[in-house]
Amino acid sequence: MKKIILLCLCFACVWSASAQRNHAERFEQLGTMLRSPNVYRTASGAPGHQYWQQKADHEIEVELDDENQSIKGWQKVTYYNNSPDQLNYLWIQLDQNERAADSRTPKMAESSINPRMNLRQLENIVWHDEDLGYKINHVKTMEGDDIRVTINNTMMRVDLPQPLASGEAFEFTVDWNFNIHDRMSFIGGRPGYEFFEKDGNYLYTLAEWFPRMAVYSDFEGWQNKEFVGRGEFALTFGDYKVRITVPADHMVGSTGVLQNPEEVLSSTELQRWDQAKSSYDKPVVIRTQAEAERLEKGKAKDKKTWVFHADNVRDFAWTSSRKFIWDAMAVKQGGKDVMAMSYYGKEGNPLWEQYSTRVVAHTVKSYSEKTFDYPYPVAISVEASNGMEYPMICFNYGRPDSDGTYTDAVKYGMISVIIHEVGHNFFPMIVNSDERQWSWMDEGLNTFMQFMAEQEWDRDYPSRRGPAHKIAPYMASDPSLLEPIMTNSENIIQFGPNAYAKPATALNILRETVMGRELFDFAFKEYAQRWMFKHPTPEDFFRTMEDASGVDLDWFWRGWFFGTDPVDIALEQVNWYKLDNRSPAEKKEAAKRDFEMEESYISKTYNTKDIPQTIVESDPSTRDFYNSYNPFSVTPEDERAYREFMDRLSSKEKELLNSGLNFYEMKFRNEGGLVMPLIIQFNYTDGSSEVERIPAEIWRLNEKQVSKVFAKKKEVKSIVLDPYRETADIDEANNYWPRTFTPSRFELFKSTNGVRGASSGDNPMKKANRK
Structure with missing residues (x-):
């Protein structure tokens, strides 16, 4: 309804002094919720002038037993104590023990019996009796003396022969072995093997395969929290020299740079490898599918040793199989060439040969542009019906049907997982956060980067995570199933939405809606460059984003990262006003019409006929001044007051009075609890539209309800809050x-089982081939 603003002599807005102050703490600074800055980590979010971190160099010799699916290894570790502290012991991660028969992982998991149970559910209850944990044969000094160790599930304490002083290094050796498990079984997990029954071959993905140094840091001391399967890793940077002995017909892909290609590659493969080093527009196939298929038919009895070196990495992983096709291309990055490569079995073609290495190259370029130049010499994608990341190498999924056709879901799923896992080189392989504690610092940041890289790959890319509206169903779910993003990895019920999707969405909202791309991109790049090859904490991220942008974001961190409230802002009421610039005669005439309308009701209509004459009409003595007074006639006083009022107005005030502006008073209610900016689209009667953006700080004094008045030259037909689904x-x-009513929708889908990321059943490509 349009209302008329009665123009007062004084053009001023007066706020009631008694307005209720209705707010909690959403706009208070985080303050003591964050760790205090110190000489190691500054209040700006940058490393302090006394920042330090430990280093652990490794020399490893490992041999794969393809007959018995096991490995044995020996390693020399040089541990550098760069901390100001004296250390009496070291902590080492034995993650393979998470799969041991006496593992605590299944004991921690809930279980129940349902009326219908499948075999995998029962196997998870029974667990297993396979011997899959580490066998630590010895831990010795370089002089050959035994070192006392204590194994506590997945952690091993190494009691030093004498305290390790600040600035000193300690060298020791570890001899170990373990049986590799079938990661396609109910045990699952990131590393292991996949057996291909049709050709009788194995594909090994060896990760978390050697005893790895835990992190000792300024903010936590030893990160020796047990590995129980979900919370990933906190690892120490170092240099690696690794010798990998495998059957002679195997192809090995690995973290690092191959040091002896002449010894392990054929002359033809060497020639193709050299071609790949100067191929910037498309991959060169180094070992072809036909060559791999020939190798699948036999098993070599002799062995070859592949030698790899990797500098300044936090971990080391590798893969081995005679099934592998191998292709590679060069990517110019930061004044050097990076080799983008893929290893995959025939089961991955034609998808992998067409897409994988090209996606690796795109990811390296996309992430480098937004953070820092990719510093490593190689980036590898391995098809392993998996999705897991390590420095320079990652294991991914995506297989077509046996006839080579596939669904678009399989294609885009494969591209997305490659982008995601290659992208993990940046977070957390280089910006080395503690995954065991804060999954969102690697998964969330990386998923955000993945979203941008996906959109650069294809204009209409069906990204699952990143757009704001796609996180709404999770945020609207049962509050008892929600935890803040700032929750330990093992304590999260809905892990994917919490650790991946919600932080990625939050960052996208920061970039597009709260900060704007220019401020956000600068601050995000600053964070990445400050903390590359270092160990950041959440505080370092929060502080850097504010420090580099000049935007106070504490309210945003509180709501999105420390809280579970959803966004639900309602456009509760709209009142339409116009300035009253009418003459006295026009005002009186309008008042008369309003009065007659107000006094027009059914009883009066009937009484005109049923009451022939009222008392006042029949008896003159009952009449007085007001019976003949006409309040709607214009008096000389009305005309004089109007002229005097107009004479007192300045030219600017007269311009405003005659502007014809429409004033829309809008009331917003915060139903969900999470404060956010107001994005308002005005659709005008002439068919045009306009968007107004009001910052979230409008909620500072009242977090439940606010009002805002907008002056518009045009008449508004409709208003939409959050028209681009940004919040x-x-x-x-x-x-x-x-109010506009839209139907709710639901999707019908059929669940499938099988190799992760594999296409199955009918698909449009298959149907087209049948025509």
């Missing part, structure tokens, strides 16, 4: 004026 609003039905 993750869980109830869009209350975002319209006038």
Whole structure:
């Protein structure tokens, strides 16, 4: 309804002094919720002038037993104590023990019996009796003396012969072995093997395969939290020299640079490898599918040793199989060439030969542009019906049907997982956060980067995570199933939405809606460059984003990272006003019409006929001044007051009075609890539209309800709150004026089982081939 603003002599807005102050703590600074800055980590979020971190160099010799699916290894570790502290012992991670028969992982998991149970559910209850944990044969000094160790599930304490002083290094050796497990079984996990029954071959993905040094840091001391399967890794940087002995017909892909290609590659493969080093537009196939298929038919009895070196990495992983096709291409990055490579079995073609290495190259370029130049010499993608990342190498999924056709879901799923896992080289392989504690610092940041890289790959890329509206169903779910993003990895119920999707969405909202791309991109790159090859904490990220942008974001961190409230802002009411610039005669005439309308009701209509004459009409003595007074006639006093008022107005005030502006008073209610900016689209009667953006700080004094007045030259036909779905609003039905009702929708899908990321059943490509 349009209302008329009665123009006062004084053009001023007066706020009631008694307005209620209705707010909690959403706009208070985080303060003591964050660790205090110190000489190691500054209040700006940058490393301090006394920042330090440990280093652990490794020399490893490992041999793969393809007959018995086991490995044995020996390693020399040189541990550098760069901390100011004296250390009496070291902690080492034995992650393979998570799969041991006496593992605590299945004991921690809930279980129940349902009326219908499948075999995998029962196997998870029974667990297993396979001997899969580490066998630590010895831990010795370089002089050959035994070192006392204590194994506590997945952690091993090495009691030093004498305290390790600040600035000193300690060398020791570890001899170990373990049986490799079938990662396609109910045990699952990141490393292991996959057996291909049709050709009788194995594909090994060896990760978490050697005893790895835990992190000792300024903010936590030893990160020796047990590995129980989900929370990933906190690892120490170092240099690696690794010798990998495998069957002679195997192809090995690995972290690092191959040191002896002449010894392990054929002359033809060497020639193709050299071609790949100067191929910048497309991959060169170094070992072809036909060559791999020939190797699948026999098993070599002799062995070859592949030698790899990797500098300044936090971990080391490798893969081995005679099934591998191998292709590579060069990527110019930061004044050097990076080799993008893929290893995959025939089961991955034609998808992998067409896409994998090209996606690796794209990811390296996309992430480098937004953070820092990719510093490593290689980036590898391995098809392993998996999704897991390590420095320079990652294991991914995506297989077509046996006839080579596939669904678009399989294609885009494969591209997405490659982008994601290659992208992990940046977070956390280089920006080395503690995954065991804060999954979002690697998964969330990386998923955000993945979203941008996906959109650069294909204009209409069907990204699952990143757009704000796609996180709304999670945020609207049962509050008892929600935890803040700032929750330990093992304590999260809905892990994917919490650790991946919600932080990625939050960052996308920061970039697109709260900060803007220019400020966000500068600050995000600053964070990445400050903390590359270092160990950042959440505080370092929060502080750097504010420090480099000049934007106070504490309210945003509170809501999105420390809270579980959803976004649900309702456009509760809209009042339409116009300035009253009418003459006295026009005002009186309008008042008369309003009065007659107000006094027009059914009883009066009937009484005109049923009451022939009232008392006042029949008896003159009952009449007085007001019976003949006409309040709607214009008096000389009315005309004089109007002239005097107009004479007192300045030219600017007269311009405003005659502007014809429409004033829209809008009331917003915060139904969800999470404060967010107001993005308002005005749709005008002439068919045009306009968007106004109001910062979240409008909620500072009242976090439940606010009002805002907008002056518009044009008449508004309708209003939409959050028209571009930027804020993750869980109830869009209350975002319209006038109210617009839209049907809710649901999807029907059929669940499938099988190799992760594999295409199965009918698909449009298969149907097209039948025509």
